[in-house]
Amino acid sequence: MSEIINNREQLMTKNTDRLTILKGIFQDLHNGRNLDEVKAHFDALIGKITVDEITQLQHEFSEDGSIPKDELQRIYQEHSVIFQGSIEREKNLEKPEGAPGHPVHTFKLENREIEKLLQQQVQVHVDEFAKDDSSENIFHLLQDINLLLDIDKHYSRKENLLFPYLEKYGIFGPTTNMWRIDDFIRDAIKEAKQKLASYQGERQEVLGVLDFVIQEVSGMIYKEENILFPMALKNLSEDEWIKIAHESDEIGFCLSGPEEEWKPERKALAENAITEGYIKMETGFLSLKQLELLLNHLPVDITFIDHEDVVRYFSHGKERIFARTKAVIGRTVQNCHPPRSVHVVEELLADFKAGKKDSEDFWIKFRDKYVYIRYFAVRDEKGNYIGTLEFTQNIDPIKAIEGEKRILS
Incomplete structure (x- = not known):
């Protein structure tokens, strides 16, 4: 028994030491250290990072209060660059999200459609506009932007259905940050539409906004699928996923939708009947x-x-x-x-x-x-x-x- 206790204490000490090192590494970002140097330091000392560690790290930075929110926004963006390719996958976990109709399955279907829109239409038309800002190329981009505005439904389901459950488990840092970035993306898409609709030759301004949209939307897909969704799948119960799936229709879907109704192996929650008292x-x-x-x-x-x-x-x-x-x-x-x-x-x-x-x-x-x-x-x-x-x-x-x-x- 004493051996088990000692092993547990050693594991807790190891986890605490890793978190201390991680906080020190990312504090360097706040202090202005070069991103490449911080990345090299992370690779040498940490190597791989778990979703739990990311959650704890961002939560502690948010709770600390010593770093302004705007500065946290920049640091979280750079976190994503450092984490890329370093997130450790958990093994031997069941994957309910693989079932058509499961909310995460639907979120990922939408992400594939968003990627397709960005790569096969928006980026192509941006390149054409960069060479020739003709009315035809402006029209093509406006069509793309109108489709991309549908992303609001994807983000709204995430913010109004998924985030509340994560908060019940004490997970605030990543959700608050993501909502802020979602708003930046929404605003940028609307700005791109406005600039294109009233275009007066400001080609570089339009290209700057469109490049921002492409970069941030792609980055959000990575954050969702490598941080947010694994975090949610680890914490939320099947009952909670059933409620999210049931209520998703009210907000709507982006460029795609559930392939079919999700039917878990066990019976779905019975709705509590309203008593006649x-x-x-x-x-x-x-x-x-x-x-x-x-x-x-x-x-x-x-x-x-x-x-x-x-x-x-x-x-x-x-x-x-x-x-x-x-x-x-x-x-x-x-x-x-x-x-x-x-x-x-x-x-x-x-x-x-x-x-x-x-x-x-x-x-x-x-x-x-x-x-x-x-x-x-x-x-x-x-x-x-x-x-x-x-x-x-x-x-x-x-x-x-x-x-x-x-x-x-």
């Missing part, structure tokens, strides 16, 4: 079934977060404006928003909690809708803050109303 309220009685149907038939989307900023409920109407999946339940609202907009959410909630505000309204153009977004501080009869209600409505039909329509007409 009644709820007594101040102004009446409703069954749970009636209450849920009533909320889902409102011509608005509502979401409720509690006093600890945790998402507790959202309505599920026929035409949602913003994508919501059941994976957000139990997740903090800060982690449901892109990193660049979290500060706005936190300021609003702070005002509600402090009693400075009781509501806040926003209105934006979103795709083909004019969206009115309202936030209300929910307080009890003593004025204590209980949570926040988000109320979202497409007001285009309301803005179009003219004259009168009486009930008898």
Whole structure:
């Protein structure tokens, strides 16, 4: 028994020593050391690295707080260069992701289609545009960019379905970083489209944006398939993968889709039936079934977060404006928003909690809708803050109303 304990202690010491060395190596990146020198140092001292070590390393850098987020972004990008070809594959693991319809199988199918689009169309048309910025070559690139905009669905499923489960297992570093890069890619694709649509001869600017898109999208595919997906497969349960597969349709797919419905060997989770117990309220009685149907038939989307900023409920109407999946339940609202907009959410909630505000309204153009977004501080009869209600409505039909329509007409 003492031999087993000693072996375990030696293994823990070895792992701690490796992590210390890894942190030192990547601290050199922050201090401005040449990337090639750091790579050589990594190869000599570490050689191979596991997904667990990558997760722990990036988590500790994120939690440390001494490195600015923008600087972390650069360091994580360079991490990927150093890790390339050095990630150690785990042996003897079952591979459920090989089954058609499994979320990871579908993610990888999409990645193959994205690669095909980049290599066989975008890069070809970029090279032609570099030689001749004719209207025909601009048109070809615009067609490619319109297809590439579909990548938003791939990233949205990753961010709204996969990331919440990883966070439940205490894995934050890689997910936060990836979401930030996803946003950079989305913005760059939109910028490329805008520059091409209003092209006035700025050839080098357009080429710079397109080269960035190709490089970053390709890099994200590598990060997903060598870091994110293995990490998720190691941590998520089959039940969680079933939920992700079930909810993926609501967001949609990119350039491809599941080959078939995924059917694990064991039976899928049975949906919990809504009991028919009644709820007594101040102004009446409703069954749970009636209450849920009533909320889902409102011509608005509502979401409720509690006093600890945790998402507790959202309505599920026929035409949602913003994508919501059941994976957000139990997740903090800060982690449901892109990193660049979290500060706005936190300021609003702070005002509600402090009693400075009781509501806040926003209105934006979103795709083909004019969206009115309202936030209300929910307080009890003593004025204590209980949570926040988000109320979202497409007001285009309301803005179009003219004259009168009486009930008898």
